[in-house]
Amino acid sequence: MSRANGARIDRASAAAATAAALMTLALVLVVFYVPTDVGDGYRQRIFYFHVPIAITTYALFGWGALNAARFLWKGDPSLDLRSYVPMHLGTIFGTLTLITGSIWAHASWGTWWDWSSTELNTFLIIFLFYCAYFMLRFSVEPGEKRARYSAVYAILGVGLIPVSVLAVHLGQDIIHPIVFTRHGANMDNSMLFTFLVNLAAMLSLAYAMYEVEMRGKRLDERLAQIRRLAGGAA
Amino acid sequence: MSGSGRTFRALLRKDIVLELRSRELVPAMSAFVLATFVLFRFGLGGAHLAGGTRAAVGLFWVGMVFMATLGLMRTFAAERESRLWDGILSAPIDRAWVWAARTCATLAFLVVVQVAALPVFWLLFLQDGPSPSFWVLIAALVLADLGLAALGALVAGLASAVRAREVLLPVLYLPFSIPLVLVAVSLTVHTIPPQTSGFGVAQRLGFLALYDTLFGLLGWALFEYVLED
Numbered sequence: 001m002s003r004a005n006g007a008r009i010d011r012a013s014a015a016a017a018t019a020a021a022l023m024t025l026a027l028v029l030v031v032f033y034v035p036t037d038v039g040d041g042y043r044q045r046i047f048y049f050h051v052p053i054a055i056t057t058y059a060l061f062g063w064g065a066l067n068a069a070r071f072l073w074k075g076d077p078s079l080d081l082r083s084y085v086p087m088h089l090g091t092i093f094g095t096l097t098l099i100t101g102s103i104w105a106h107a108s109w110g111t112w113w114d115w116s117s118t119e120l121n122t123f124l125i126i127f128l129f130y131c132a133y134f135m136l137r138f139s140v141e142p143g144e145k146r147a148r149y150s151a152v153y154a155i156l157g158v159g160l161i162p163v164s165v166l167a168v169h170l171g172q173d174i175i176h177p178i179v180f181t182r183h184g185a186n187m188d189n190s191m192l193f194t195f196l197v198n199l200a201a202m203l204s205l206a207y208a209m210y211e212v213e214m215r216g217k218r219l220d221e222r223l224a225q226i227r228r229l230a231g232g233a234a
Numbered sequence: 235m236s237g238s239g240r241t242f243r244a245l246l247r248k249d250i251v252l253e254l255r256s257r258e259l260v261p262a263m264s265a266f267v268l269a270t271f272v273l274f275r276f277g278l279g280g281a282h283l284a285g286g287t288r289a290a291v292g293l294f295w296v297g298m299v300f301m302a303t304l305g306l307m308r309t310f311a312a313e314r315e316s317r318l319w320d321g322i323l324s325a326p327i328d329r330a331w332v333w334a335a336r337t338c339a340t341l342a343f344l345v346v347v348q349v350a351a352l353p354v355f356w357l358l359f360l361q362d363g364p365s366p367s368f369w370v371l372i373a374a375l376v377l378a379d380l381g382l383a384a385l386g387a388l389v390a391g392l393a394s395a396v397r398a399r400e401v402l403l404p405v406l407y408l409p410f411s412i413p414l415v416l417v418a419v420s421l422t423v424h425t426i427p428p429q430t431s432g433f434g435v436a437q438r439l440g441f442l443a444l445y446d447t448l449f450g451l452l453g454w455a456l457f458e459y460v461l462e463d
Contacts, residue, residue, distance in 0.1 A: 167413030
């Protein structure tokens, strides 16, 4: 038991150290290494944060929904926590996506919000969905029913992501710059390298946060168990 | 008729009969949609329609979603208040049929209200200006109603068993209606003259059908987890 806890603590610490190192490298690359974009100038560098944060958000929501589906399939209560924590972190990263996207929109198009931007509008819809997820989760008493309802709604959210992307494409005229096409990335090697380091930094940061939050939640659960036992004994 | 068919027919009949006896939903939804249209008319400037019929068509879709949300607030209310769940849950039936029957009943209620609402909408907003294509509007309405009903039956099932259910239902439901409204508005607004060329009506109707299929399948698969009490 103590060895398992030790392994978990080590994993969280290792993830945090990796995330810190990668974030530092990513910042150095963005500020000093990557060439300035010919069209958009220095402000284009926010791309190296905005897109990796957006991809990390999708990854977190996907991971949360996968664990929600596994919970419904297996009924293992620990999977509920492994579904909730990525959803929680995904909402934080989603908020960051909206903020960085809004800054980028202002720098590129002179407006804080562009209603024809696929990324921003898709994220807005998904963000509203995940706010609702938390409203649902905290409207049900902790236990199996809460886990089940949260899982059902999380899986519905996975359906909403492609539907929103498609709807925003069909419903509007798109002006968002297309960097990744079917023929590959529309950027040179140094830009692609910086982008990939930033993506790795964001994913490792999300993983470190996941491990730390899981540790905190497990400690909360154990504490609640001890309190219940102490209350029963008294 | 197979056992599943009989189950579905009995559940659908129960939903329709409950509404015919109580007359709770359809009259309230009709009065709500009428009040909403009048409110929108004054909101758009009263005598002179600000934004023209294009703005009115956008608000029409918003009104349809609000009306569906209102109807869904009472979905499963009778089951909850009269303890009908005990009977339904103890019956040896596939829970997905409960969702399917509720979806069809909600669809029927939406269509009945819209049959009355469409002429009122024309009278209030369209009689003096260009109108969207009638057949495209009808096709979009049928497909959108199916999606709203399929998703609504599942979300109403979730909301019916939690605290503050009346407040929570719109919060859970409205994010899903945004893509639907976005495409339905772009579809119907583009059929208002002068039309732009190269606009894919079939593509957008296809999206609405895809939405129905996706959330129909999810509703069918997930509803048993909502009723597992």
